[in-house]
Amino acid sequence: MHLLLQLIVLFLAFNSHEYKPVEAYVLPYSSLAIPINKHTDAAKPLYSLQIMTSYLMMGFVTTNYLIDLDAPFIWHDCIVQSNTSLFSCPANKLCAYPVSCEDGQCTDFRTTYAYENPSCAPVTNRSMVPGWYPCTCPINVVNPLTGSCSKALLNIDDFTVQTSNGRNILTPYYGIVPYAACAPSSSFQSFPANVSGVMALSTSPYALPARLRDPLKGVMALCLPSTLSAPGVLLYGNGPYYFLPNSDIDVMSFLSYTPLIQHPDSYGYFVGIHAIIIKKRSIDIPMNSTTKLSTIDPYTTLRTDIYKSVIRRFSKVTKRIPPAEPVAPFGLCFNTSTNGDQVSLKVPDIHFVLQGGKSWTISTSNSIKQITKVVACLAFVDGGAASDIAIVIGTFQFEDNFLLFDHINSTLGFSSSLLGKQTSCSNFNFMVTDSN
Known part of the structure; x- marks a missing residue:
């Protein structure tokens, strides 16, 4: 009987124990913040995003991308190389992983999300890169300033941007792995100096906004600077956002x-x-x-x-x-x-x-x-x-x-x-x- 009472007490104690639910992980940041620079050294004022594109010599290398609210996808001055040759990338170039012409994204880009310009010649799968794939994915890009058409190769990029709490920049970084295209340097005629890419901020599923993850995905804030001396900002996330000196006003x-x-x-x-x-x-x-x-x-x-x-x-x-x-x-x-x-x-x-x-x-x-x-x-x-x-x-x-x-x-x-x-x-x- 004594043993039976002990078992009953243990049973009641076990079933009456209050278990605390595991708390959901809370991100240490609420938004992303990317500097916007104004350029006046081209035929008209233009604006670029400053994106961290590679990590060399214990620091990030940044690339300036022209902001385009219409572009169907991202493209920039880089080289597509096979998996075996990425470590031989030239010092003054960005190198990227190629996308195969047999990949579904290649067809998607060409048939649905391509630039539409009658001056662009039809693309083919004849551009070969030895090693990784039997073929790469050539696509057309159109210079938004001149309207000229160039051939580019679809690739997988790797971007790093800064996180924020809505007031200032935080120490964690945020990685983005979008599909993009490598275009020759000649594609960037009439661009401002030191701007060597086009950043698509459109509603296309291959533009930057669509490549983010929840809860940052879905809301984009654009604030263009009027001065060359200090950057404006592109923000992702639901806010709040505080600008100096009104640090308490969203x-x-x-x-x-x-x-x-x-x-x-x-x-x-x-x-x-x-x-x-x-x-x-x-x-x-x-x-x-x-x-x-x-x-x-x-x-x-x-x-x-x-x-x-x-x-x-x-x-x-x-x-x-x-x-x-x-x-x-x-x-x-x-x-x-x-x-x-x-x-x-x-x-x-x-x-x-x-x-x-x-x-x-x-x-x-x-x-x-x-x-x-x-x-x-x-x-x-x-x-x-x-x-x-x-x-x-x-x-x-x-x-x-x-x-x-x-x-x-x-x-x-x-x-x-x-x-x-x-x-x-x-x-x-x-x-x-x-x-x-």
């Missing part, structure tokens, strides 16, 4: 949202603009007009009918500012000299009324481009009467604006100028701190 709290619109012939980003308001006067945009976001076009381009209405209205509300002879490609310019001294212009805001009713405000810093010491111009360009896309919002209007591309909910968040919030896109803190 910049996402500044955002308004509008739906992103799919375009059947593009992997880029499109929104609906219903009207443009200048000093309380509305310029209606024809129904079914398309508005595209571009990191290649430097200034907002308007179809001729819309452009003429904007110029006419803006001329009227700025009639007290002395005019200047227009400087190409702009059609409306102003004299910024008073008694021989340069003065800063202050002009009325321009409001893009977007689908959903929210307004993207284009303030003076994003509407007026200083050309010389005495001439400044309205930074909008005539896109021609037959343009298929009615409005293309260019990078001058992006600068110091925080843009959030939410692929999950298919929305665009926009802040309007951060300068009015006493911060800028160059105020993200890239100082490194230990995550522990």
